[in-house]
Amino acid sequence: MDYTTLIEILGSTLRLGTPLLLACIAGLYSERAGIFDIGLEGKMLMAAMASGAVAALSGSAWIGLAAGITASLLFAAIHGLASITFRGNQLISGVALNFVASGATILIAQTAFGQGGRTPPLDGAARFQAITLPFAEALSGVPFLGPFYAKVISGQSLLVYLALAIVPATWWLLYRTRFGLRLRAVGENPESVDTAGVSVIRLRYTAVALTGVLCGIAGAYMATSLQAGFGREMTAGRGYIALAALIFAKWRPWQALWATMLFGFLQALALRPDVIEAMSPGSLTIPVSFLDALPYLLTVIVLAGFVGRAIPPRAGGQPYVKER
Amino acid sequence: MEKLPAWADLVLVPLISLALAALISALVVLGIGGDPIEAVSVMVKGALGSAYGWGYTLYYTTSFIFTGLAVTVAYHASQFNIGGEGQAQLGGLGVALVLLAVDWPHWSVALLAASLGAAAFGAAWAAIPAWLQAKRGSHIVITTIMFNYIAAALIVYLLVEVLRPVGQMDPATAHFPASAHLPSFGEIPGLSLVFSKQVPVNVSFFLSIAACFAVWVLLWRTRLGYEIRAFGKSETAAVYAGISPTRVIVVSMLISGALAGLMAVNNVMGESERLLQNASEGAGFIGIAVALMGRNHPLGVFLAALLFGFLYQGGAEMGLWTTIPIELRTLLQGLVILFTGALDTMVRMMLVPLFRAAPMKRIGGAA
Numbered sequence: 001m002d003y004t005t006l007i008e009i010l011g012s013t014l015r016l017g018t019p020l021l022l023a024c025i026a027g028l029y030s031e032r033a034g035i036f037d038i039g040l041e042g043k044m045l046m047a048a049m050a051s052g053a054v055a056a057l058s059g060s061a062w063i064g065l066a067a068g069i070t071a072s073l074l075f076a077a078i079h080g081l082a083s084i085t086f087r088g089n090q091l092i093s094g095v096a097l098n099f100v101a102s103g104a105t106i107l108i109a110q111t112a113f114g115q116g117g118r119t120p121p122l123d124g125a126a127r128f129q130a131i132t133l134p135f136a137e138a139l140s141g142v143p144f145l146g147p148f149y150a151k152v153i154s155g156q157s158l159l160v161y162l163a164l165a166i167v168p169a170t171w172w173l174l175y176r177t178r179f180g181l182r183l184r185a186v187g188e189n190p191e192s193v194d195t196a197g198v199s200v201i202r203l204r205y206t207a208v209a210l211t212g213v214l215c216g217i218a219g220a221y222m223a224t225s226l227q228a229g230f231g232r233e234m235t236a237g238r239g240y241i242a243l244a245a246l247i248f249a250k251w252r253p254w255q256a257l258w259a260t261m262l263f264g265f266l267q268a269l270a271l272r273p274d275v276i277e278a279m280s281p282g283s284l285t286i287p288v289s290f291l292d293a294l295p296y297l298l299t300v301i302v303l304a305g306f307v308g309r310a311i312p313p314r315a316g317g318q319p320y321v322k323e324r
Numbered sequence: 325m326e327k328l329p330a331w332a333d334l335v336l337v338p339l340i341s342l343a344l345a346a347l348i349s350a351l352v353v354l355g356i357g358g359d360p361i362e363a364v365s366v367m368v369k370g371a372l373g374s375a376y377g378w379g380y381t382l383y384y385t386t387s388f389i390f391t392g393l394a395v396t397v398a399y400h401a402s403q404f405n406i407g408g409e410g411q412a413q414l415g416g417l418g419v420a421l422v423l424l425a426v427d428w429p430h431w432s433v434a435l436l437a438a439s440l441g442a443a444a445f446g447a448a449w450a451a452i453p454a455w456l457q458a459k460r461g462s463h464i465v466i467t468t469i470m471f472n473y474i475a476a477a478l479i480v481y482l483l484v485e486v487l488r489p490v491g492q493m494d495p496a497t498a499h500f501p502a503s504a505h506l507p508s509f510g511e512i513p514g515l516s517l518v519f520s521k522q523v524p525v526n527v528s529f530f531l532s533i534a535a536c537f538a539v540w541v542l543l544w545r546t547r548l549g550y551e552i553r554a555f556g557k558s559e560t561a562a563v564y565a566g567i568s569p570t571r572v573i574v575v576s577m578l579i580s581g582a583l584a585g586l587m588a589v590n591n592v593m594g595e596s597e598r599l600l601q602n603a604s605e606g607a608g609f610i611g612i613a614v615a616l617m618g619r620n621h622p623l624g625v626f627l628a629a630l631l632f633g634f635l636y637q638g639g640a641e642m643g644l645w646t647t648i649p650i651e652l653r654t655l656l657q658g659l660v661i662l663f664t665g666a667l668d669t670m671v672r673m674m675l676v677p678l679f680r681a682a683p684m685k686r687i688g689g690a691a
Contacts, residue, residue, distance in 0.1 A: 082666040091404055091465050092665035099658025106651040111356035240469055293477035296470040303462035
């Protein structure tokens with residue numbers, strides 16, 4: 001693999017890693033507050049459909065983004081209602097909402113546009129276009145770093161930069177603010193938060209809402225940036241890969257960035273059979289299915305505790321019952 | 325919270341959950357400009373109105389019984405097995421390997437061997453998540469989801485690179501030998517009078533009913549079943565009583581995986597007669613809805629599987645004959661899981677005032 005090919009693959013790594021990163025950070029807020037969320041996939045899918053449809057109708061990617069976030073928030077609210085207010089099974093709620101999303105997106109898109117569950121192709125202002133960063137052209141001649149800046153860092157859509165900015169922002173929010181301390185505490189020991197006079201219910205709803213917003217951005221990115229419009233089942237298990245990345249990252253923001261980019265790299269590699277062919281040793285070819293399965297295999301290995309233990313937030317999955 | 329009478333908890337709660345899911349689906353149908361009454365009548369006519377419709381409804385029911393029982397057995401050990409889909413796909417691999425290995429003399433021998441193959445492969449696929457849960461504390465929900473994806477990738481690889489016959493384009497195994505053909509209801513003396521057209525429902529329907537009975541015996545009439553249920557109710561109490569958590573988790577998941585794998589006898593051996601990509605078509609996930617709806621009891625699972633068989637076949641007919649897309653059944657399936665599994669407290673809360681009001685009225689009447 002020469003340097004030009006590597007740059008190409010790294011560029012698509014960032015593109016493919018972004019929805020994983022957004023969904024992973026989304027899951028981080030929820031799970032750190034003690035609410036398991038298997039429904040990242042469904043929220044992303046709803047957001048992708050809503051943003052694709054609304055961007056096609058309005059011609060504006062921004063209005064599409066707002067619609068995507070709204071749709072995802074609606075699902076987050078149902079999940080919150082089921083798991084916080086009614087103290088239901090959080091895992092089942094997430095699974096259920098994924099099926100609801102899978103059915104609802106196609107029903108709505110098919111009724112609205114009659115194109116087999118797709119939304120119309122987007123172009124122009126209806127998509128988040130690639131942004132060329134300053135000096136990208138001028139610096140591209142610089143050996144080694146120049147092409148990296150021009151082809152990987154520059155030329156991504158606004159939502160990619162937003163996703164990257166969310167990583168330090170989340171770190172700061174979690175570890176340097178009072179809200180972050182409380183959020184982490186409510187996922188480990190909600191009784192202590194309650195004793196301190198802070199509402200567990202409110203904190204958890206806030207966390208679930210943040211999850212909704214971030215899944216909304218992730219879905220909108222899929223439909224209005226990574227691709228031009230919504231297609232049925234377009235998230236294709238990314239919500240679950242994000243969940244895997246979250247465990248891989250042991251529920252920490254910077255590690256989430258590396259984990260999602262690693263999984264993004266595997267996805268990017270799977271799209272380049274020529275590179276895989278060249279990389280494979282001797283007559284043995286690495287099958288593409290192996291690359292598809294690798295994120296899941298890695299997660300199982302991490303979960304098994306062979307690469308350091310992944311310990312989830314202690315109160316995760318348990319509804320909080322206030323003492324009377 | 326106040327407790328409801330047992331019968332209300334067992335019968336009323338699932339029925340009201342189902343009614344709520346149906347109500348929301350009807351509103352969605354109205355919202356997309358369809359006619360819910362027309363939709364229901366097409367579904368009933370398509371799934372139950374003819375022997376042909378029943379042939380498909382019962383075919384789907386068979387698959388859903390197996391996957392529903394799989395979720396049930398794991399549930400009683402307080403394990404949430406979302407991996408039924410992957411285990412069913414691996415079961416399909418087991419069936420294919422067994423049936424392609426030798427030329428079987430008679431379908432009954434082939435059925436026995438294929439069942440063993442399906443159960444063994446399904447159980448093997450559940451074994452690793454079970455062991456990781458029991459020994460390393462890795463959350464079984466996450467590992468079984470991961471194993472679904474790994475299974476899908478593995479099957480794609482095997483079908484494309486290994487099992488596909490030379491010269492064949494589509495990723496599938498060779499057809500199974502004719503001697504391994506399972507009699508469908510149209511070929512069974514007596515039943516063939518009713519099922520005159522070619523229908524997919526086959527003898528494995530009876531196998532699924534036997535499995536219902538076997539699971540009931542296992543859970544409520546054996547020592548192992550008692551251990552599974554005791555562990556599921558309270559891990560600490562079970563450990564105190566000398567029940568080994570590792571044993572219960574691993575054994576219950578092996579049985580669960582075997583049941584999910586057995587589904588392949590119906591769809592792979594009984595219907596397609598070769599292994600195709602994504603053969604289980606989401607039946608593993610429907611098992612979750614079936615088990616929740618059936619209140620994790622084999623009889624309930626049977627009834628819920630029948631209901632979902634109807635929804636599945638009826639939904640397909642609805643997709644064919646009305647403007648409502650077939651995906652409505654996915655939505656309905658999600659809503660049933662949501663109401664029966666996650667919002668059940670809400671449904672109970674709705675019912676409590678009714679039961680509280682009833683005796684008071686009686687007292688008022690007497691005075």
